[in-house]
Amino acid sequence: MxxxxxxxxxxxxxxxxxxxxxxxxxxxxxxxxxAQKYEGNWTVVDTYFRSLWLWMPIGIAGIKVPFVxxxxxxxxMLVNLLAAHTVRFKLSWKRAGILxxxxxxxxxxxxxxxxxxxxxxxxxxxxxxxxxxxxxxxxEAEFAIIDPSPTDHDGVVVIAQAMLESHQADxxxxxxxxxxxxxxxxxxxxxxxxxxxxxxxxQQINDPALTQKNPATEGLGAMALAVDIPxxxxxxxxxxxxxxxxxxxxxxxxSLGTWLVSLHAELMGxxxxxxxxxxxxxLIELRYRRDYKPYTLHLIDFRHDKFVGTEVARNFSSDVRLxxxxxxxxxxxxxxxxxxxxxxxxxxxxxGFFGESRTILQVVRNPGWLMPYAACALVSLGLIVHFGxxxxxxxxxxxx
Amino acid sequence: MKMLTKLxxxxxxxxxxxxxxxxxxxxxxxxxxxxxxxxxxxxxxxxRTKPMDTVARNNLMIMSDRQTVTVDDVRRxxxxxxxxxxxxxxxxxxxxxxxxxxxxxxxxxxxxDKDKKRFSFEHLQMFAGDLNEQFTRVxxxxxxxxxxxxxHIAELRDHATIYDGLxxxxxxxxxxxxxxxxAWRPLIEEIHPGHEGHEDHAQPSEAAKRFDNxxxxxxxxxxxxxxxxxxxxxxxxxxxxxxxxRKSRFEVQFNKLEPFYQGTVLYVLAFLLISGSLLTAxxxxxxxxxxxxxxxxxxxxxxFILHTFGLAARVYMQGYAPxxxxxxxxxxxxxxxxxxxxxxxxxxxxxxxSALAALIGFVTLIIAHNLADGDTMQMMQAVxxxxxxxxxxxxxxxxxxxxxxxxxxxxxxxxxxGVYTQGLTTDLSKTLGKMMYGVIxxxxxxxxxxxxxxxxxxxxxxxxxxxxxxxxNGAVLIVLMNAxxxxxxxxxxxxxxxxxxxxxxxxxxxxxxxxGTNMLGVxxxxxxxxxxxxxxxxIFVVSxxxxxxxxxxxxxxxxxxxx
Numbered sequence: 010m011x012x013x014x015x016x017x018x019x020x021x022x023x024x025x026x027x028x029x030x031x032x033x034x035x036x037x038x039x040x041x042x043x044a045q046k047y048e049g050n051w052t053v054v055d056t057y058f059r060s061l062w063l064w065m066p067i068g069i070a071g072i073k074v075p076f077v078x079x080x081x082x083x084x085x086m087l088v089n090l091l092a093a094h095t096v097r098f099k100l101s102w103k104r105a106g107i108l109x110x111x112x113x114x115x116x117x118x119x120x121x122x123x124x125x126x127x128x129x130x131x132x133x134x135x136x137x138x139x140x141x142x143x144x145x146x147x148x149e150a151e152f153a154i155i156d157p158s159p160t161d162h163d164g165v166v167v168i169a170q171a172m173l174e175s176h177q178a179d180x181x182x183x184x185x186x187x188x189x190x191x192x193x194x195x196x197x198x199x200x201x202x203x204x205x206x207x208x209x210x211x212q213q214i215n216d217p218a219l220t221q222k223n224p225a226t227e228g229l230g231a232m233a234l235a236v237d238i239p240x241x242x243x244x245x246x247x248x249x250x251x252x253x254x255x256x257x258x259x260x261x262x263x264s265l266g267t268w269l270v271s272l273h274a275e276l277m278g279x280x281x282x283x284x285x286x287x288x289x290x291x292l293i294e295l296r297y298r299r300d301y302k303p304y305t306l307h308l309i310d311f312r313h314d315k316f317v318g319t320e321v322a323r324n325f326s327s328d329v330r331l332x333x334x335x336x337x338x339x340x341x342x343x344x345x346x347x348x349x350x351x352x353x354x355x356x357x358x359x360x361g362f363f364g365e366s367r368t369i370l371q372v373v374r375n376p377g378w379l380m381p382y383a384a385c386a387l388v389s390l391g392l393i394v395h396f397g398x399x400x401x402x403x404x405x406x407x408x409x
Numbered sequence: 410m411k412m413l414t415k416l417x418x419x420x421x422x423x424x425x426x427x428x429x430x431x432x433x434x435x436x437x438x439x440x441x442x443x444x445x446x447x448x449x450x451x452x453x454x455x456x457r458t459k460p461m462d463t464v465a466r467n468n469l470m471i472m473s474d475r476q477t478v479t480v481d482d483v484r485r486x487x488x489x490x491x492x493x494x495x496x497x498x499x500x501x502x503x504x505x506x507x508x509x510x511x512x513x514x515x516x517x518x519x520x521x522d523k524d525k526k527r528f529s530f531e532h533l534q535m536f537a538g539d540l541n542e543q544f545t546r547v548x549x550x551x552x553x554x555x556x557x558x559x560x561h562i563a564e565l566r567d568h569a570t571i572y573d574g575l576x577x578x579x580x581x582x583x584x585x586x587x588x589x590x591x592a593w594r595p596l597i598e599e600i601h602p603g604h605e606g607h608e609d610h611a612q613p614s615e616a617a618k619r620f621d622n623x624x625x626x627x628x629x630x631x632x633x634x635x636x637x638x639x640x641x642x643x644x645x646x647x648x649x650x651x652x653x654x655r656k657s658r659f660e661v662q663f664n665k666l667e668p669f670y671q672g673t674v675l676y677v678l679a680f681l682l683i684s685g686s687l688l689t690a691x692x693x694x695x696x697x698x699x700x701x702x703x704x705x706x707x708x709x710x711x712x713f714i715l716h717t718f719g720l721a722a723r724v725y726m727q728g729y730a731p732x733x734x735x736x737x738x739x740x741x742x743x744x745x746x747x748x749x750x751x752x753x754x755x756x757x758x759x760x761x762x763s764a765l766a767a768l769i770g771f772v773t774l775i776i777a778h779n780l781a782d783g784d785t786m787q788m789m790q791a792v793x794x795x796x797x798x799x800x801x802x803x804x805x806x807x808x809x810x811x812x813x814x815x816x817x818x819x820x821x822x823x824x825x826x827g828v829y830t831q832g833l834t835t836d837l838s839k840t841l842g843k844m845m846y847g848v849i850x851x852x853x854x855x856x857x858x859x860x861x862x863x864x865x866x867x868x869x870x871x872x873x874x875x876x877x878x879x880x881x882n883g884a885v886l887i888v889l890m891n892a893x894x895x896x897x898x899x900x901x902x903x904x905x906x907x908x909x910x911x912x913x914x915x916x917x918x919x920x921x922x923x924x925g926t927n928m929l930g931v932x933x934x935x936x937x938x939x940x941x942x943x944x945x946x947x948i949f950v951v952s953x954x955x956x957x958x959x960x961x962x963x964x965x966x967x968x969x970x971x972x
Binding site: 023024025027028031032034035038039041042045050053054058117120121124130315316317318319321323346347348349356358360371373375378381382384385388389392393396399400403404 | 453454455456457580581582592593595756787788795798843847850851853854857858861862864865866868869870871872873874875876877878879882883885886889890892893896897899900902918921926
């Protein structure tokens with residue numbers, strides 16, 4: 010190794026830097042923990058741990074100071090670690106443990122990075138006796154126009170949330186580009202997009218100014234008014250966003266009517282509204298973004314037991330049948346706490362339930378899920394080797 | 410003198426034996442009623458099958474903060490009280506068992522006698538109107554926002570509800586599942602006083618009838634019938650559910666022995682003896698010093714075995730790995746520290762390991778005692794119900810906590826001895842440094858492995874390796890703290906003194922991670938907490954900071970270095 014490079018790397022490789030980084034990490038984690046008392050878990054994670062830097066409150070008079078975020082610390086620790094090993098690399102029994110430990114740590118940190126960047130979480134609700142061949146992304150919606158006329162399938166056109174947002178009409182001028190799809194005999198104009206909304210029954214509103222503003226002319230919108238509300242915080246799934254939108258369907262610039270579509274309708278179990286054009290009926294709905302799978306899960310039985318005489322949950326379990334015609338798979342699977350199903354790169358966890366007969370599975374695709382396992386094994390081995398060697402000399406010396 | 414010093418260790422062993430055997434002796438005058446057999450009857454409460462004795466002790470402890478009840482100046486065991494409550498509530502309602510401390514709650518029930526702490530159900534009933542109004546009112550404020558008064562009102566309401574369940578025989582579930590497909594159920598479901606033969610009610614099962622006969626015989630003040638009914642019922646259960654009755658009998662013995670209570674006493678004794686040994690060290694009587702230290706080790710080994718037995722018994726009775734809640738984590742943490750202390754004693758033979766073992770053993774058992782509220786062997790809710798992970802992740806993390814605390818206490822020893830006494834010789838300083846270093850290395854290994862195992866468990870149960878939950882963050886703080894100390898030592902940034910100061914700071918971090926994160930009341934790990942603990946936590950943190958600042962006084966001013 011060139012001694013010039015070594016010299017240049019020396020400050021980056023210093024143990025003083027290591028100790029400084031540990032101290033900063035401890036402060037960041039401590040403040041990030043206390044912050045969870047006041048803010049939602051995801052907000053905290055994004056501000057403190059998945060960020061390059063942040064304004065950190067010091068707890069006095071609302072004063073905030075700039076501080077390094079989790080990503081920066083992670084990167085700095087990796088640099089420090091790699092520099093240290095470049096400068097001081099030596100293969101010996103005494104160093105073997107440290108090498109293994111640090112290799113494991115690198116794997117652990119990269120694993121977290123991979124998870125942070127690539128892991129996706131979905132939900133899959135299934136009713137007893139029914140099946141599901143798609144999972145839902147409960148953090149994103151899509152607008153679906155369904156043509157139920159073909160006998161063997163439904164024709165579906167889906168407009169993604171991002172498209173709805175970007176085509177939203179200007180609130181002042183009312184102008185916006187229409188969304189055009191060749192499969193549809195009409196254009197879609199997004200009059201208003203609400204990332205999170207509340208629904209008010211029109212009959213309960215006493216304020217005529219408010220009812221007059223109602224842009225909807227048909228369906229759900231004739232009964233209820235959607236209002237913009239701030240987006241939800243927190244990790245709790247019962248506290249999630251319910252977007253709504255006012256969409257106008259037009260043909261050659263001429264309005265066919267304005268509809269209110271809302272996730273609230275989906276949550277209430279009656280999401281689809283009919284739209285009849287030239288004697289042909291389409292169904293429209295706003296729903297969670299769906300990811301269709303090349304296989305199906307049939308829910309045979311959902312069980313939810315409690316300990317005798319208490320409200321403490323003893324177990325939740327879903328007996329499902331996994332059917333994948335492509336791979337000639339048809340087998341029963343039991344999914345329960347701590348026993349997920351792993352299939353085709355995805356993992357299905359028993360996450361929740363609704364009523365007595367609907368299970369909610371959490372579907373996770375995380376390409377880095379094995380990395381912490383390997384990292385844990387490496388670090389444990391490394392520490393055992395290192396401290397084992399140490400203990401041997403230590404006990405030997407003391408006992409002599 | 411020589412004779413005396415030889416006798417000391419033997420005396421210590423004798424004391425240990427007495428401490429253990431005494432509670433196993435019959436303590437209460439054996440009355441005409443066979444309460445012992447009644448106490449052993451298995452029932453189900455809180456989802457767990459346990460003996461009547463445990464139900465009686467736990468409920469009385471919850472309401473009255475005691476395991477006995479005093480009626481007409483006679484102290485009676487919990488099981489007697491429970492039997493009275495179930496068999497003749499109209500009389501038992503007069504027993505003073507509701508402990509009420511808050512002055513405003515006391516004034517609500519016109520408790521004018523300052524020395525009186527406990528009140529009868531009958532007394533509370535006189536103020537039922539006012540109390541019920543307060544009970545409803547407190548519903549509107551949810552827990553973290555409640556004032557102290559509201560918390561006490563809510564507590565009283567809970568106690569009254571428990572009591573109500575007992576007199577109406579809704580809890581515990583006494584009717585056993587003797588037929589395939591049955592579950593434990595309450596007596597009230599099958600025996601309906603005053604409604605016998607009512608067409609709506611199914612015929613009571615054999616077991617329910619027999620149990621009811623026990624209560625009827627007791628109410629009729631007929632010991633012969635009572636003893637016969639109890640014996641017959643017990644024999645029936647013995648035949649039909651032998652495993653459960655065996656466990657039940659074992660638990661009654663465990664309750665009598667109270668291994669952790671006796672352990673607390675013995676750890677205090679050990680600490681007094683080792684302090685004596687350390688104090689006499691300078692007095693030129695090596696015989697006495699040695700004898701005291703030997704006696705301490707004898708007691709410690711004995712108590713360690715007792716402590717181990719207690720943990721093992723809990724595993725047998727509960728069917729879970731030893732750490733399932735805050736209470737058991739304290740018991741386990743203490744146990745592990747005592748074990749490590751004894752190991753250090755064996756390694757260094759300088760009495761320090763013994764002193765730390767005795768002190769930490771005592772403190773952790775006291776903490777555990779204060780954390781116990783009702784049954785400390787609750788069932789685990791579904792997501793946590795996995796013996797594999799309980800015995801890997803939870804145990805390793807708790808061992809990590811133990812070792813970090815032990816290192817911190819060695820740090821305290823270093824600072825206190827150095828600053829306030831002349832005892833910190835170069836040799837001792839070196840030894841303490843080695844001890845701390847070794848223990849911290851051990852702590853790093855276990856806290857790291859434990860934390861990552863926790864992540865893997867989370868990945869198995871809800872697909873998220875790391876969720877930045879407060880308890881997870883607390884665990885990673887301990888890992889970072891230990892790693893920081895070791896790296897600072899390797900880089901020569903600190904020597905023994907700096908390591909000691911940092912190790913004491915490790916105490917604060919560990920206390921935060923163990924308890925503090927639970928005080929936040931957020932996250933998946935926030936299982937139950939008590940308010941007074943916040944105060945103790947603050948006192949602990951301040952004391953540790955004080956010791957750290959003492960450690961930061963320039964060493965030239967330390968008494969050990971002045972001459």
